[in-house]
Amino acid sequence: DAGVTQSPTHLIKTRGQQVTLRCSPKSGHDTVSWYQQALGQGPQFIFQYYEEEERQRGNFPDRFSGHQFPNYSSELNVNALLLGDSALYLCASSWTTGLHYGYTFGSGTRLTVV
Amino acid sequence: SQQGEEDPQALSIQEGENATMNCSYKTSINNLQWYRQNSGRGLVHLILIRSNEREKHSGRLRVTLDTSKKSSSLLITASRAADTASYFCATDPHFQGAQKLVFGQGTRLTINP
Numbered sequence: 734d735a736g737v738t739q740s741p742t743h744l745i746k747t748r749g750q751q752v753t754l755r756c757s758p759k760s761g762h763d764t765v766s767w768y769q770q771a772l773g774q775g776p777q778f779i780f781q782y783y784e785e786e787e788r789q790r791g792n793f794p795d796r797f798s799g800h801q802f803p804n805y806s807s808e809l810n811v812n813a814l815l816l817g818d819s820a821l822y823l824c825a826s827s828w829t830t831g832l833h834y835g836y837t838f839g840s841g842t843r844l845t846v847v
Numbered sequence: 848s849q850q851g852e853e854d855p856q857a858l859s860i861q862e863g864e865n866a867t868m869n870c871s872y873k874t875s876i877n878n879l880q881w882y883r884q885n886s887g888r889g890l891v892h893l894i895l896i897r898s899n900e901r902e903k904h905s906g907r908l909r910v911t912l913d914t915s916k917k918s919s920s921l922l923i924t925a926s927r928a929a930d931t932a933s934y935f936c937a938t939d940p941h942f943q944g945a946q947k948l949v950f951g952q953g954t955r956l957t958i959n960p
Contacts, residue, residue: 768950838889
């Protein structure tokens, strides 16, 4: 039983470019959440997708957008990259909200903006 | 913004000793979860304690929750080198209608052989 799969594992982009990160949830999970983790910090909630809609959003600018597909997989898009967007981006899947049973996290995508 | 604050920020102990990490939070919660992260990789869910529970055990892990003090502790008994990792507490702020976890900044635990 595969867990959460994220791709790519590492990515280097230039300031101003756009990036798309991908996530396949654990089998049986229907909800995907995205988190940003800066070096030495705890993860910060970006947004959550359920039934192909954004259910809740954290304090992130509109440059951050997402999508969930009918097979529950998800994408995170970041436009007009800034140096400060360099971080580990984590995808977490769960059944419904995951708040009562915990999340399953992927290994993350390390994004470096130069 | 981060709700939880872990204490200490870093902890180094000898293998076989017990490790205790503390977490404080600011708002009322439905539950509190602890996660482990190895070397900047993905987080692994360790244990979830509900707001109406005071203590929970899982293997060598013991978690306590004091909602009156808005604090929790994670005890790892008989530590092993493989326990070396960062540990995070995460809460779901009840008043914000759930849907997300708010993490602290973590405790970096080092187990020395």
